[in-house]
Amino acid sequence: MHIFKQVADIQQFLNEAAQKNVAIGFVPTMGALHQGHLSLVETSKRDNAITVVSIFVNPTQFNDPKDLEKYPRTVPDDLKKLINEGVEVAFLPAPEGIYPSGKPDPIPYDFGSMVTHMEGAHRPGHFDGVIQVVKRLLEIVQPTNLYMGQKDYQQQAICGQLIEFMGIPTQLHTCPIIREPDGLAMSSRNVHLNDMDRQRAIQISKTLFQAQVEAQTLDLETVRQNAIGRLDHPWFSVDYLEFVDAKSLEPVADFNTSKSVVLCTTVRIGGIRLLDNVILF
Ligand code: AMP
Numbered sequence: 001m002h003i004f005k006q007v008a009d010i011q012q013f014l015n016e017a018a019q020k021n022v023a024i025g026f027v028p029t030m031g032a033l034h035q036g037h038l039s040l041v042e043t044s045k046r047d048n049a050i051t052v053v054s055i056f057v058n059p060t061q062f063n064d065p066k067d068l069e070k071y072p073r074t075v076p077d078d079l080k081k082l083i084n085e086g087v088e089v090a091f092l093p094a095p096e097g098i099y100p101s102g103k104p105d106p107i108p109y110d111f112g113s114m115v116t117h118m119e120g121a122h123r124p125g126h127f128d129g130v131i132q133v134v135k136r137l138l139e140i141v142q143p144t145n146l147y148m149g150q151k152d153y154q155q156q157a158i159c160g161q162l163i164e165f166m167g168i169p170t171q172l173h174t175c176p177i178i179r180e181p182d183g184l185a186m187s188s189r190n191v192h193l194n195d196m197d198r199q200r201a202i203q204i205s206k207t208l209f210q211a212q213v214e215a216q217t218l219d220l221e222t223v224r225q226n227a228i229g230r231l232d233h234p235w236f237s238v239d240y241l242e243f244v245d246a247k248s249l250e251p252v253a254d255f256n257t258s259k260s261v262v263l264c265t266t267v268r269i270g271g272i273r274l275l276d277n278v279i280l281f
Helices: 007-019 035-047 065-069 075-084 126-141 150-166 188-192 195-200 202-214 220-230
Strands: 002-004 024-029 050-055 089-091 145-149 171-175 237-245 261-269 272-279
Touching: 002 007, 007 024, 007 050, 007 089, 007 126, 024 035, 024 126, 035 050, 035 145, 035 171, 050 075, 050 126, 126 150, 145 150, 150 171, 150 261, 150 272, 188 272, 195 202, 202 220, 202 261, 202 272, 220 237
Parallel strands: 002 089, 024 050, 024 145, 050 089, 145 171
Antiparallel strands: 237 261, 261 272
């Protein structure tokens, strides 16, 4: 596996590959890799001659400095996992490589309400950071295919919009959520849950799956009230529970008005924010 830290070095390598006209798959991550990340890597490996995985804990997408500080960092382990998967290129840039002028460039596109509700409302500036880093990484890697997780539903929708705005030929592939056997969505943050909260967290995915079943027969408002009821515990604090259109992310008030609806939630438990979602139909 080639490990690049300098932008110029990875660009030179990928330029040579591009001249041979081979497909390049790209999986951007913040490291602390688990099976969720590796599922994206495996999909990329299947479809591309070269898979590039970046590991970069992007400071501009953390609105809380404490969250950035305690974000798990396990690079040596991550690299072993990537070698095991047969990944061709790991990219571990320094902040100066991603933000050469010392700060991110302003975002030249208007994402409207896509970036201001749900995660955007609870983590002000978060998606500015995501857009800045993904835009820069796409410019460096110029992948044929980009792999992102449905786990961060709003993020992948925004990145799909970013690709449209940039007018680049990269194809976005959104990969299914990988879960623990009991249903909890895998996340680098799960390691921070204590045993009691880890048990309690199962209720989040259970609630979403129940909503998915109910959405086949009940109206949206009833499904919403039932879901709110199931998350009504003193140990949970629900940041949001939103029914949104799968593409525009606009809130949906009635199941009949959208072709595809996603139920997105973020629940805080013991100070840890857990994101999850389910495609209802
Ligand atoms: P992160 O390192 O948290 O920025 O995640 C990197 C990529 O992995 C993002 O596209 C995430 O959506 C994706 N990802 C994280 N957790 C999961 C999961 N449990 N299942 C599928 N994809 C995931």
